[in-house]
Amino acid sequence: MLIQRLVGITKDEVIEWRRYLHTYPELSFQEDKTAQFVYDALRTFGDLEISRPTKTSVMARLVGSKPGKVIALRADMDALPIKEENDFNFVSKNPGVMHACGHDGHTAMLLGTAKILTQLKNLIEGEVRFIFQHAEELLPGGAQEMVKAGVLEGVDEVIGIHLVSTVEVGKIGICHGAATAGSDTFDIKIKGRGGHSSEPHLTVDPIAIGAQVISNLQHIVSRNLNPLEKLVVSVTKFHSGSAYNVIPDTAVISGSVRSLNPEIRQRIPNLVKKVVKGVTEAHNASFELNYHFGYSSVINNDRVRELVEEMIIEMLGSDNLLRLPALMSGEDFSAFSDERPSCFIFVGAGNQKKGIIHPHHHPRFTFDEDALEIGVELFVQSSFKLLGIESSKKLNKSSINFH
DSSP states (O other): OHHHHHHHHHHHHHHHHHHHHHHSOOBTTOOHHHHHHHHHHHHTTOSOEEEOSSTTOEEEEEEOSEEEEEEEEEEEOOBBSOOOOOOSTTOOOSTTOBOOSSHHHHHHHHHHHHHHHHHTGGGOEEEEEEEEEOOSSSTTOHHHHHHHTTTTTTOOEEEEEEEEEEEETTOEEEESEEOSOEEEEEEEEEEOBOEETTOGGGSBOHHHHHHHHHHHHTHHHHHHSOTTSOEEEEEEEEEEOSSTTEEOSEEEEEEEEEESOHHHHHHHHHHHHHHHHHHHHHTTOEEEEEEEEEEOOOEEOHHHHHHHHHHHHHHHOGGGEEEEOOOSSOOTTHHHHTTSOEEEEEEEEEBGGGTBOOOTTOTTOOOOTHHHHHHHHHHHHHHHHHHTOOHHHHHHTSOOOOO
16 A cells, blocks of 8 residues: 555656657657756655766666665657647647657656655665666667666566557556567669650569569568568668659669568578569569667566566456457567567557547557556566565565655
């Protein structure tokens, strides 16, 4: 009950932080003011060792009264290049930039968690690290940079939370095994021979060839792999030409590949190359392929996941714990889960009755702020669970100063 009371006391401040961050969003690798805001807030809590692992990230360490395990809690801070279309009173004041994926809420929840756990420092055996990560939305991703900067040195386990508008507030979802897909991109430059649009027979038309390339790329999924495998190949850009009466020399096709099977993921570049090579050679064109491996799949460690699931059932009951299928979206929390046993948790934040129905990355995206309280409690309770501390027994024997 005491943790719930601390969470309740902190709730209004967490909402206030979230709304401030939503009003002043910053893009990936540009989170200067956001990082400073987080740094300044952490300094007011006391008992934290605060550092700046990279230019626009923040880490705080809370070292407990006794030695023990080291766990890390992560929140991402960056926004997206989207023009906001919401009409509440804390909409983005930065033109063309919006928190359309809930990272403002993630940051606010982790700030609230840090404030509460600093008040419970005398109960902590071990260390809790609070990782405020930059640039989740843009390759190569901020998580990779923070890992290289050493934020996981000595860490035993990592937890991340993502608010999800497609799951009802009050429910929490966890994936068994893979939680997100490997997320890769490609760029194909088709090189033909331009000419006048009235004489197409004298050209090697890269637009016509490109259309065939796009069509044949779909066969990678439908005709080269087991239909039970989860794989998505999407062409998202096709650029060529500049005039009505000119057939251009080149066309550029770009797209995204999402996969859950690491072995299949490694096969895709060669399959893409074979398709493009076959089509271009058939039409006397040539090509360049640049294939970029991005974020790997987030993998939930079974042991960590089971402990977190126990905590969720204690908090909300088994009816509110959902087992979710892996998402085909990408998430650079994988840089942490690749290095340490981890669990990535989806906290429901949608509410149809309140009109909170829009998906992530939508210009009218938002979330039910009641989810923030759930996320903070989940972070706090899971910290004690992973550290092996029975928080309920310890708290009942302790005197806590609420502020």
